[in-house]
Amino acid sequence: xxxxxxxxxxxxxxxxxxxxxxxxxxxxxxxxxxxxxxxxxxxxxxxxxxxxxxxxxxxxxxxxxxxxxxxxxxxxxxxxxxxxxxxxxxxxxxxxxxxxxxxxxxxxxxxxxxxxxxxxxxxxxxxxxxxxxxxxxxxxxxxxxxxxxxxxxxxxxxxxxxxxxxxxxxxxxxxxxxxxxxxxxxxxxxxxxxxxxxxxxxx
Numbered sequence: 001x002x003x004x005x006x007x008x009x010x011x012x013x014x015x016x017x018x019x020x021x022x023x024x025x026x027x028x029x030x031x032x033x034x035x036x037x038x039x040x041x042x043x044x045x046x047x048x049x050x051x052x053x054x055x056x057x058x059x060x061x062x063x064x065x066x067x068x069x070x071x072x073x074x075x076x077x078x079x080x081x082x083x084x085x086x087x088x089x090x091x092x093x094x095x096x097x098x099x100x101x102x103x104x105x106x107x108x109x110x111x112x113x114x115x116x117x118x119x120x121x122x123x124x125x126x127x128x129x130x131x132x133x134x135x136x137x138x139x140x141x142x143x144x145x146x147x148x149x150x151x152x153x154x155x156x157x158x159x160x161x162x163x164x165x166x167x168x169x170x171x172x173x174x175x176x177x178x179x180x181x182x183x184x185x186x187x188x189x190x191x192x193x194x195x196x197x198x199x200x201x202x203x
Contacts, residue, residue, distance in 0.1 A: 017075075020059045023184045027191070029063030035074060044168045045103050045115065046088065046175055049078055061187065069093055071194050073187050076175070089176040091190035095201060097170060099145055100137035104165035107133055128153060146201045147172075155196055159189055172197065 024031035035057035041047045060074040076088045103115055107130070114120065118135035121142045132153065136142035147153075147165060156163045159176070166173040174193050176186060 017059050017182060017184075019184045020061065020187055023187050024061040024063070027061075027063060027065075029061045029071075032060040032062075034058055035060035040076075041168070041171075044101075044166050044173065045105075046076070046090070046164075046166060046173065051078065054078070059182075065191075065194065065198070069198060071191065073190055075182055087179065087182065089179060089182055089186045089190055091174045091194050093172055093194055093197070095170050095172055099167045100141040100169070102137075102142050102145055102165070102167040103135040104148065105133045105135070106162050106164060107131055123148060125150060131157070141167075147197055149200075152196060152200055155193065161186070163190075163193070 021031040021033075040050045040055055040057060042050075055076070055078050058075050058077070060072065062070070062072045065071045071091065071093050073089070073091045076090050101118060103118060105112075105115075112133055115135040118137055119139070121134040121136050121139055122129055123134060128148075128150065134142055134148065142148065145167065156165075161176045162178045163174055163176050166175070174190060174197075176190065179186060
């Protein structure tokens with residue numbers, strides 16, 4: 001409680017999205033404008049190019065969902081917008097088992113490079129393989145990952161923006177890209193994906 005009012009002096013007000021703070025309050029979650037660079041994960045494809053002096057997490061929302069599991073939602077940038085950096089909306093949660101490393105990437109039209117250190121896994125349904133690439137540290141980890149089935153992946157495809165999935169040990173990341181203007185609609189959509197993931201994984 002004593003620390004709750006402390007804010008970073010370097011917090012960038014221009015990245016603040018005030019409706020997201022209202023979204024956090026409506027869900028009973030906590031909001032922080034600038035989560036800083038100290039807590040950026042050091043593993044995973046989305047974070048592998050993070051730079052301590054340039055990357056940042058903002059509009060961070062954290063809370064216990066349905067009194068059952070902890071969720072986090074935030075915007076992540078590898079470098080400032082003014083310098084051509086990409087912005088992502090990230091949703092993450094911890095799960096009770098470990099899957100190793102899994103990376104589920106939406107296929108591009110022309111360029112789909114391999115992922116160093118991970119092997120490419122082909123799934124059982126052809127339509128999925130034409131839309132997504134799956135890379136994993138082990139075949140067993142990927143084939144046992146409950147979200148890799150048509151029902152959940154169709155939910156991702158219905159969104160108006162691209163969503164990839166990444167698992168690092170027991171942390172599941174869902175992140176949206178190709179978003180020009182971030183709004184509460186993106187946070188609602190990502191939270192709904194976490195809710196469905198919770199159901200599918202029977203956590």
